[in-house]
Amino acid sequence: MPPVLASVPTFALEGVDAREVTVEVDVRQGLPVFTVVGLPDTAVREARERVRAALLNSELEFPLQRLTVNLAPAWVRKAGASFDLAIAVGVLAASGQIPAAALRGCAVSGELSLGGALRPIRGALSIAIGCRDAGFERLVVASEIAPEAALVEGIEVCAVPNLSRLVYLLHGRWRPDPPLPPSRDEPFAARELPDLADVRGQADARRALEIVAAGGHGLLMVGPPGAGKTMLARRLPGILPPPTRDEALEITRVQSVAGIGAGRPATERPFRAPHHTISAPGLVGGGSRPRPGEMTLAHRGVLFLDELPEFSRQALEALRQPLESGAVEITRGQVSLSFPTRVLLVAAANPCPCGVGGERCECGTIARERYRARLTGPLIDRVDLVCQLAPVAAASLAPGVAASEGSATVRARVITARERQAVRLAEAARSPSAARDTPAAVPSCNAELGSRATRELAALDRRASRPLGEALDAGVLTGRGHDRVLRVARTIADLAGADRIAREHVDEALGYRATGAGRVTA
């Protein structure tokens, strides 16, 4: 038998992207050996045993010859069991059990059981996207994850339960049912989100939440334990506009790569509330084989940092740059990965170490100042609004008190305000002086405006600019806080349906601002 060579395309995950990897299988006369080369990790080397058993248990032939498997490009580190299927298909093709022509334009990805069944893998959506972008026509994956992969338009996704079915498919003797991408309107999608109607009182915090949702600004809530900080934060995804199709794909992709996806497109924005003991890599992503951090898991959704001053300084420092740029770059060895990190930051803190605050606080000056210094530390310049919460008065909890406004009403206002922004931003992007200094490539809300764009799009007339000038003169506002107040004022005007920012919008933005207020004087 002459030596035969087969090559099968598959994909390796790199961050949230998929990189094409070609599995080459060489079969030639010789003592029966099975070697895998091309920077495989232990799990990939173990693929030999799985592939052998899966082939034999599927009543296929495992050639008793010299088998060499190469994973190319050789410098990319390969990890995990997702190369099993490609190796098995390569062996089948090289030993003539399937027609090589059937593999044209087709990529495969999957883990094998010893019995020959295809197991689901993480990151199906990323692989499908990579597959389409690389120009393939067909992608073979396990049935369980096929609906997720089928979210990508432009490729045929073949849902295959096991190896024998795959052989039938490649011989043209069986066709799988096309997987149906689950509709966004299906009933199971309508997960119950916590509703703002559950929150009694707290008019000030509700207003701040609405502004934050409408403009994508960062929020800090300060209040004693039990005032409802976490309760309010959890209600933020419910008043944010539902994700667009593209955003839903981004969210699903991240969740799929992290192995927390539901195998269907996300219908709501994520809400992540990492514990304050989290490390910097846990927050922004990292590890020797980089995994997405909490920030990336909260991409297009809400990142809630409860007990902000308790987070380690390194963790908070690490948050700054990704918050600014909307992505985090992680370099390990020769590979540099990028994780998306566009989050809405909501933080919460107690007013002092004992948590009571106000008149009844018993903390000493030194303890309080140390706490405040930590609170006004690295993240405060990413916070646009600060609101204070008091424990809810018993009276407003009593039955019979009118229920508060529900999330649906607030969300409707938020969506209207976002639409106003979208129109304005689209106009600005078309104009020749399109803001080039924006930190995030294309701003999608007021909070993402760069400083030049802020001055252009949130311009003030003389009457509206007076409070800002006075605040600067009075020393209660710093230059850096100035743009921040402008952006928040722009959002408040958008919520009010106003084309021009009026004086009361600026005043309100000044009332909520954080920077310049946190200076600790001793």
Add this chain to the structure above:
Amino acid sequence: MSASCCDACLRRGYLVGLLAGRIAGLLDRPGCRPGGLLALEDAELAMAVGGEGTDEAINFLGRFEPRRARADLRHAEVAAICRHHDGYPALLRDLGDPPATLFCCGRVELLAAVDEEPAVTIVGTRDASPYGLDVAHDLARGLAAAGVTTVSGMALGIDAAAHRGALGARGATVAVLAGGPDVAYPRRHRDLHRQIRESGLVVSELPPGQRPYRWSFPARNRLMAALARMTIVVEAGESSGTLITAEVAQDLGRILAAVPGRVTARVAAGSNRLLREGAPVIRGASDALDELFGVGAHVPVPLSPADVDPLQRRLLDAVEAGLDVDAICEFAGVPVNEGRAALARLETRGLVRRDGLFGWEPARTRR
């Protein structure tokens, strides 16, 4: 300037400065008191420090050049007042070990004035509660409004709040320091130090440039107690250095009073004990004035209210009452967006300020 301090006293002042480090070797243990050491004559003091210090001191006493010392003082803008001069407060002579020379920065006339117009010393812990800071601030402000000089030690916490309260009402305030009068200690009070030099008085037993030693704090405390007819302890823990001031005040026959704190509060344990032992209770400036001048003899001048409209008045009242934003807006009868906007305007006008990130408070320079 030369007239205000005789050469012998000036030499003595600089000798204490020279030997400050040696004295630290003898005294610097927790809770130490200078005892009789500062009451010794120059030669005895030189002998007391012992060893090389004695030689150094004797050498210094022989070579001291008053003319150069005075030039240095002029250069540092520090005045020296010795106990033979009219500007030296007679009250200090009640001490067994009055300092020979006081080194002063600022309005030196405040020093002699404490004999005629009684001053009040306000002291308390550095690690004070917000309540303690508020009380100390308002107490000093009220006393300043009534024309009474406030004496304190420019330490963190209560001391600084008292100085700021007095400065805020444009009143006279005297800071007694444990280091040289030109040395801002603690360093974060540099601004406060400058303000007191400008509109009040900074005074010390140690010559300019001296850093404070552990022993010089209790030594400074005895001066604070002696300078005022009345000492008010705002908040003091059970083993606070503040209680040294209280003890000296009592020994000198001054009025020793205290502000009640929460009985469960650690920071008020010492001051509450003073009350239990019979110290007069001080609830505010008028209580202090009653103790000093007799009931009703001295009425503090009310501070003039700012020019505000009725809505702003209601907002200010609500802020003064310590309400949160929701409650402030409810009290003033406006929705929160308008309430926030109105508060921002009041802040710009300097009528309210932010308590860091923690809400709103009436505009005053506490802490």
